Amino acid sequence: MLQFLWRQKESKIDGREQEKEEEYGGGGQGNRPSLDGSDEDSMPLPNPMVGFNLPGYSGPSVTRMLSKLDTGPPFFYYENVARAPKGEWAKISRNMFDIQPEFVDSLHLCAAARKRGYIHNLPIENRSPLLPLPPKTxxxxxxxxxxxxxxxxxxxxxxxxxxxxxxxxxxxxxxxxxxxxxxxxxxxxxxxxxxxxxxxxxxxxxxxxxxxxxxxxxxxxLGFPRDHTRGVGKTQRYKSLGNSFQVDTVAYHLSVLRRMFPNGVCVLSLFTGIGGGEVALHKLGIHMRVVVSVEIGEASKKIFKSWWDQTQTGTLIEITDVKSLTNDRVASLISQFGGFDLVIGGSPCNNLAGSNQHHRDGLEGKHSALFYDYVRILNFVKSAMGGRRM
DNA sequence: CTGACCATGATACTGCTT
DNA sequence: AAGCAGTATCATGGTCAG
Structure with a gap:
């Protein structure tokens, strides 16, 4: 089983020294409940919510080791709201090789809060932020x-x-x-x-x-180019922007790919939305040879396609419904393109988000259950590419 | 206790066609 | 004037962590 252990070394945050040592999942079983079983699936959010490290602070504040089984290919990057109902992040983590989520509040990088959890198997050393840094207040x-x-x-x-x-x-x-x-x-x-x-x-x-x-x-x-969402109704713009990545935050995490893929990447983009991940890669100067994009929203598709056509030269394949991306179809895409370097996306948060008063029914909710399609597809890509090395 | 939160559903409005 | 479809506007509160 995978183990992982990460240790918070002394790090400078907001000018003051913090000394903390934490161990997660030591003992080989991911996140165990406490011994009496009363503390089921608790996964406390870090405070401050700074992830494994942030731009501008010297050295990584956390080291982690992933099992060989969990490193790429492909690399993957999953995102959802940090403040999901109790136990839901533990469930997400269990479905993603017990990898510990990286919780980051984007207010440390830009002028607005955005508390999100990211599960990924990217290296966390030698990250570099997009320049210029975005306005912080x-x-x-x-x-x-x-x-x-x-x-x-x-x-x-x-x-x-x-x-x-x-x-x-x-x-x-x-x-x-x-x-x-x-x-x-x-x-x-x-x-x-x-x-x-x-x-x-x-x-x-x-x-x-x-x-x-x-x-x-x-x-x-949010780090998008000016007028990125222009061309659809105002309500649609608000909606798609509210659902999107904070580009600088994601780009910081993805920046390690630049050195690893000097000839560009082949991306499987699930729940693409308005293309926050792709914009991040583009701003990092990482060429996208291929993007297979799965997105059901008409407005988002229009926004993303328009950006792609204006800025990109690679191949874009658009798929509307994640359900129609069957394993067979994934297999054929893999053989067509020689595998994916990166699987990226955030599954619907509707049923996890605190602002949903009506149907906050967790991962099994109508929309958020699409998470399991992300898991299905990721696992299939992993197994289909098993043994392959870059 | 305080306060934050990738929202939903009902209804009103707009533009268009008969 | 009436119907239609697409869009905009508005009010709405519970779960969670600190």
Whole structure:
């Protein structure tokens, strides 16, 4: 069985020294519950949520060893929301060779929070970030908002960019509350306004006037090229951006591929969305010889195809439904292209995400259960490529 | 207790065709 | 005017971790 052990050496985070030593899964069985069995499947989220390491800090803060069985080919990179219901990440990990997820909050790399878990078998040494580094605070990203930003709004980072934005009625209510209040507003008005601003990620765009981010501002924060999602309806833009990767974060993890694949990569991209992974590879200067992209959303497909045609020269194969990517079809793609170097994607989070009030039924939920297709396909690719070496 | 969160479903609206 | 389809807008709260 695979073991793995990673150790947090002393690392400098936010200027202060941390000394921690942690062991996960020592003893050869991944994540065991505690001995009395009461603590089933607990997988605590790290605080601060900095993953195995971050750009700008010297040396890896964590070393890990993967079993030979779990190293590529292919490399794979899986993503989902960090704050899934209890036990779900343990379940995900069990289905992915018991590899420990790397939990990262993208607020350490950009101006908005994005707490995500990544399970991958990439090396974690010698990563390099995309340059230039993205703006790290709200004011660095949007200096012009300083003008209207009240001193009692102490936010430096936005919360997670989601798929829905605040209504005009809500921002009106906030404006009315502020206009009819003293200056500065009373504590209770301040609290009301701040609660809504944090909940809806509002920014100050005028006197007493807050508004949600525009889609192009989200593109900017998330590391996409300007107008990447332009050409579909505004709601669709919000939706697809809310569902996407933070490009700099993913690129940092994928950066180790550059030296390993100087002639480019052949990618199997599951749940491609608007192509966050591909944009990351492109920005890293990693040529994509082939991308087999699986994506069901019409708007996302349109956005991704348009970006591909503008920027790429490799082969793009588009598949709509992951269910139609049968093992036979994967086998034929593998023989056609000589195997995949990277399998990448984040499966639907709908039934895991905290913001889903209605159907947060975990991995077995209607949409999130597609995770098991990711597992099926990954396992098939692994076995079909077994024995192959780069 | 506080506060964050890759959302969903009902309804209103818009543009278009008969 | 009525029907249709696609899109936009709005209100809605529970689970989780700290």
């Amino acid at each position: 709200i004011f660095e990203a949007f200096p012009h908002y300083k003008k209207w930003w009240p001193s009692w709004d102490t936010r430096t980072h936005l919360n997670c960019l989601q798929t829905c934005v605040a209504s005009a009625k809500l921002t009106d209510r906030i404006q009315r509350a502020l206009v009819s209040s003293s200056n500065p507003p009373t504590k209770s008005v301040q609290k009301y306004v701040m609660d809504e601003c944090k909940k809806w990620n509002l920014v100050w765009v005028g006197k007493n006037k807050v508004a949600p981010l525009e889609p192009d501002e989200m593109e900017y924060i």
